Amino acid sequence: MDTAYRFEYNPGIIRQGRNCVASLSDELAGLDCERAMVVCGQTVGSTDAVMDPITDGLGDRLAGVFDETTPKKRLDTVFDGARRVDELDVDALVAVGGGSSLDVAKGISAVAPAEADEDTIAEQFAAGGLLPVPDDDPLPVVAIPTTLAGADLSILGGITASPSSGLVEKPVGGGIMDPRLMPDVLCYDPALLETTPREILQASAMNGFDKGIESLYAANATPVTDAAAVRGLSLLWDALPTLSDERESWASSDILEGIVLVQYGISQPSGTTLSLIHAFGHGLTAHSDVQQGAAHAMVAPAALDYLFEHADGRRELLARAFDIDTDEYSREEVAAAIIEEVESVRDALGLPAQLRDVEDLAREDLDAVAETTMNDSLMGNCPPDLDPTVDELRGVLDSAW
Known part of the structure; x- marks a missing residue:
């Protein structure tokens, strides 16, 4: 292979180790974030062995939990999460689970600060299969994977939309991609993975x-x-x-x-x-x-x-x-x-x-x-x-x- 190359890559802070989620509050403080919303699926959200260490690690910075992600990674779920961000006055997201929760969290992080309304965003997504990322910086994301798919150190995510949502006229399989979507912090905690x-x-x-x-x-x-x-x-x-x-x-x-x-x-x-x-x-x-x-x-x-x-x-x-x-x-x-x-x-x-x-x-x-x-x-x-x-x-x- 020709040795001439250009490598541009900006990963977030990587933490690995048993019970490393105990330092979540400190990591959010380093990002100047005060109020975090956990993004996960219902199974993870109802598993105390996963959620208790995370809520303890977040402490007073935990603003709420959005446990509505599914493997379909639906656009309407992204919108629901963005509305919850506004309700809770959230300034950071903590994505917990597999690739679906991490991808939906990236969508929420981009949609929440956007000035465009949901119909306009959905129209853009339907036209090109890409969820637009606004000029305003997306919300910071802390990723806590509970699977081994390796979807974490990534600036992209998958998003889908179905006509049943009322947002699109035909099924759309697409995603979101932007260098600013790289998680700011990634925690690989064996204690949480062992619950999967x-x-x-x-x-x-x-x-x-x-x-x-x-x-x-x-x-x-x-x-x-x-x-x-x-x-x-x-x-x-x-x-x-x-x-x-x-x-x-x-x-x-x-x-x-x-x-x-x-x-x-x-x-x-x-x-x-x-x-x-x-x-x-x-x-x-x-x-x-x-x-x-x-x-x-x-x-x-x-x-x-x-x-x-x-x-x-x-x-x-x-x-x-x-x-x-x-x-x-x-x-x-x-x-x-x-x-x-x-x-x-x-x-x-x-x-x-x-x-x-x-x-x-x-x-x-x-x-x-x-x-x-x-x-x-x-x-x-x-x-x-x-x-x-x-x-x-x-x-x-x-x-x-």
Whole structure:
């Protein structure tokens, strides 16, 4: 790879450690914020083992809780949250949970200070699929993930809108993106992650694992993202199988360190390093109710097989992460060994291996999935020597079926 590059990345403060949420009030004080609203889903909001440490950590800075986020990441939920911000006179958000709560919080942080009314914002969103970010700075966000999907160190988020909300005339799948949406503080607290059901963690971990894989072969990879991804993948490859153990202390392993590293630098003002596998994930979740991490588990080996057939895919770096001795194998054998290691992680996490296991996905739906995948913006980040067609993408889906 040409060593000439430009790397612009501004992550928030990163805290990792058991009970690190006890310092939430101090972190908000550092942001000059006095009144924070927790943004989460109903399950998280009703789980005392999660909420009690957070409310204790916030202390007098807790203004209220908005526990209405859902995996659909709906625009009307964003509007509801923005109205609650006004009611509570909030100057910061604390997003707790998986990617859906973090994404909705980013939407709220942008909409709350906006002067435009809801109808105008919805009209702009429907027209371009992007939620507008006003000139006024978004509200500061503190992110406290309770899954391993690696959606935290990011300046973007997903947002959807349905005609049933009365805001749009047809379904809209889009998002929000702005460098100012990077969370100001991120707290990775093992004690909170251990409250999440193991099957949710296992699926989300595959999503996070694939972020490191894609960061290496992305068209806009840099030596900085290479270093973080190789180290993060190496940690995850070795530690993720412990998620299948029944130990309560699994989060004291290298998993959290790996999750932070594989997403470091993947979401920059110039674009993201995510590409082929995540585009397939978007295509599959758009046409079924499959969870994103499970979609990755089923399609990643076939996607990598296709990638290595047509491009180098930075296989030497991937081999380094998985401790594969490239001197012993041909290029084709190295590619096969990488895929085998990805499959071994998937199997260790107890995730499905075939698309036919998705209950609401039929084989005749795969044409539509391939078309949606092809049109996903992340396909622009594929390696320069990869030039996919819809038919080829359908072939990958057939292989994963």
